[in-house]
Amino acid sequence: AHFQCWWRKAASMSFSIDEESETRFLDFVKQNIEAKANELAIAIKSPARSGMTPHSAGAIRRLHENHLSHDLPDLRSPYFMRVDLANGKTYYYGLLSLSEPFERLEIPISHANVRASSDPFLIISEETDEVGYTALRIDELDDLVARTRFIIRNGQIKELRTEDSGKEMESKGVIAPEFVEESITEKRQKYLVPIQGTLQPDQFKISRERVDYTLAIQGPPGSGKTVVLLERLSRVAFANPEIRSKGMLFIGPNLIFLDYISQVLPAKGKTDIELATFEKLVNWKPTYLKESEEAKLIKGDSDIAKVLEKAVLQSFRVIDKTTRINIQKITIEFTPMDSIVILNKLNILEGTFPTKRGMAEKYVRDLLIEKFMVRWNDQFGTEKNPKFDLGKLIVETKEYKSILNRIAPNLKPLAVLNKLKTIPSYFYNLAKDVLSDEQIDLWVSHANTPTQKISVSDLPLLDYLEYLISASQRKWGHIAIDETQDLTPMQLRSIGLRFGPETTASLTGDLAQATGLFWYENWQDILEQFNIEMKSKVTELTRSY
Numbered sequence: 372a373h374f375q376c377w378w379r380k381a382a383s384m385s386f387s388i389d390e391e392s393e394t395r396f397l398d399f400v401k402q403n404i405e406a407k408a409n410e411l412a413i414a415i416k417s418p419a420r421s422g423m424t425p426h427s428a429g430a431i432r433r434l435h436e437n438h439l440s441h442d443l444p445d446l447r448s449p450y451f452m453r454v455d456l457a458n459g460k461t462y463y464y465g466l467l468s469l470s471e472p473f474e475r476l477e478i479p480i481s482h483a484n485v486r487a488s489s490d491p492f493l494i495i496s497e498e499t500d501e502v503g504y505t506a507l508r509i510d511e512l513d514d515l516v517a518r519t520r521f522i523i524r525n526g527q528i529k530e531l532r533t534e535d536s537g538k539e540m541e542s543k544g545v546i547a548p549e550f551v552e553e554s555i556t557e558k559r560q561k562y563l564v565p566i567q568g569t570l571q572p573d574q575f576k577i578s579r580e581r582v583d584y585t586l587a588i589q590g591p592p593g594s595g596k597t598v599v600l601l602e603r604l605s606r607v608a609f610a611n612p613e614i615r616s617k618g619m620l621f622i623g624p625n626l627i628f629l630d631y632i633s634q635v636l637p638a639k640g641k642t643d644i645e646l647a648t649f650e651k652l653v654n655w656k657p658t659y660l661k662e663s664e665e666a667k668l669i670k671g672d673s674d675i676a677k678v679l680e681k682a683v684l685q686s687f688r689v690i691d692k693t694t695r696i697n698i699q700k701i702t703i704e705f706t707p708m709d710s711i712v713i714l715n716k717l718n719i720l721e722g723t724f725p726t727k728r729g730m731a732e733k734y735v736r737d738l739l740i741e742k743f744m745v746r747w748n749d750q751f752g753t754e755k756n757p758k759f760d761l762g763k764l765i766v767e768t769k770e771y772k773s774i775l776n777r778i779a780p781n782l783k784p785l786a787v788l789n790k791l792k793t794i795p796s797y798f799y800n801l802a803k804d805v806l807s808d809e810q811i812d813l814w815v816s817h818a819n820t821p822t823q824k825i826s827v828s829d830l831p832l833l834d835y836l837e838y839l840i841s842a843s844q845r846k847w848g849h850i851a852i853d854e855t856q857d858l859t860p861m862q863l864r865s866i867g868l869r870f871g872p873e874t875t876a877s878l879t880g881d882l883a884q885a886t887g888l889f890w891y892e893n894w895q896d897i898l899e900q901f902n903i904e905m906k907s908k909v910t911e912l913t914r915s916y
Contacts, residue, residue: 388531395479450463571914580910583875587878587880588880592884592915603851613848617848621644622648622851623647623853624853629647649865653834658825660827666817673863677805678798684839685801687731691707692707701747705735705774724842782840784833834865850875850877852877853879876905
């Protein structure tokens with residue numbers, strides 16, 4: 372949850388709360404929300420009156436149509452917590468911020484210092500870290516005097532509850548233990564109610580870790596990993612427009628969980644974070660579910676990626692027979708030996724399959740041009756040059772396309788995988804130098820699912836093959852993964868394909884609670900499966916609530 376704070380300097384060190392004055396302040400806040408909403412409506416209907424150009428008016432209108440109202444606090448419950456600090460400051464916490472309307476409203480005398488003379492906002496953003504994230508600084512938590520919960524329903528204060536955090540922290544080591552317990556034990560609704568106020572100092576500190584590296588959060592069940600992850604994800608979305616513009620991806624363990632999360636993020640003010648399971652992330656759908664654990668084990672092993680790479684890069688072939696091509700009444704030939712020469716060039720060439728296939732196109736075309744010019748010069752002499760685009764004529768012939776497709780076939784991921792699954796000799800020739808005998812036996816004996824049938828464990832293999840063949844995959848700004856320890860190495864390898872040079876990630880999991888066939892001894896084992904260079908840090912939540 373991204374906390375914005377409503378700030379005022381307390382008149383004294385006292386934090387006694389008067390419900391009548393708090394009701395007046397709540398009314399003042401609601402009036403400001405309504406005034407701001409009216410300003411936006413007027414700006415949309417009468418752009419000239421509000422000083423906007425037609426271009427800016429159109430932009431505002433589109434934003435409004437995209438639920439701009441979600442960017443204003445909810446009149447029915449605009450905030451849920453007040454924090455009083457020893458330095459005399461008081462913070463009001465809500466889910467969204469609010470800039471003060473142009474027509475300033477009279478602030479209640481009891482909250483006269485809610486806006487300092489230099490502060491233009493009712494709700495201000497304190498830049499407390501490198502990227503301007505707004506929240507109560509973790510180093511201020513030591514000075515926490517009291518925390519007050521507001522139960523506000525339909526715009527009315529139903530309950531005020533003040534907790535003396537000093538005594539509670541001393542006795543139980545938890546801020547607001549009763550509230551934490553109620554939040555954990557209450558009946559869960561369709562979506563996560565605001566439990567951000569339950570964040571403890573250790574959780575809060577982890578959520579505010581820097582975002583220029585990948586963060587792994589280890590913790591036992593009940594330690595609040597998912598809440599911390601969502602808080603951090605919202606923090607990144609709000610504070611890093613460059614990351615947000617590249618796209619933010621949340622990968623969860625199942626669709627039920629994602630449906631739950633889909634209700635949480637809008638409540639935090641963010642709706643542009645894409646949610647997916649691994650199965651939903653890839654471009655393939657499983658059609659075959661009956662698969663042995665042995666098949667899942669070998670297909671999930673990241674070593675199989677080396678076999679896939681060889682299957683793609685070693686797909687270039689020598690042609691079996693000579694092909695004749697007629698260009699402008701001159702006949703030239705492309706021989707098997709010509710294809711051997713080209714393959715030797717490709718074998719010493721570094722690069723991906725698309726790069727090598729592109730070079731194969733050039734090598735074949737250039738060789739045919741060279742052969743043509745020899746025949747042309749024999750017939751017309753070196754003084755006379757062709758008055759037509761020779762290269763274009765050659766590449767447009769069906770013979771050229773046939774030669775190229777036989778040397779560098781147009782690969783399809785499913786066809787490559789089916790060949791690996793159904794022809795043991797083909798698999799063995801590719802795998803003998805990269806897999807153990809036990810791994811080869813597992814594949815040959817258990818991986819041969821019915822032809823054209825796609826199993827769940829085939830998905831990361833097909834995704835990886837698709838990348839090898841096309842060398843294209845969307846790169847995200849930030850990737851968050853919950854229950855990371857349950858993903859197979861090949862699934863992690865596929866997710867790694869979606870990392871760009873500046874992509875960062877937030878991962879949560881409990882290595883001791885893995886439910887899959889693979890067990891990771893430490894987080895470094897997991898991070899290595901992404902198969903990319905990254906800066907990373909592992910943090911730990913140790914307390915189960």
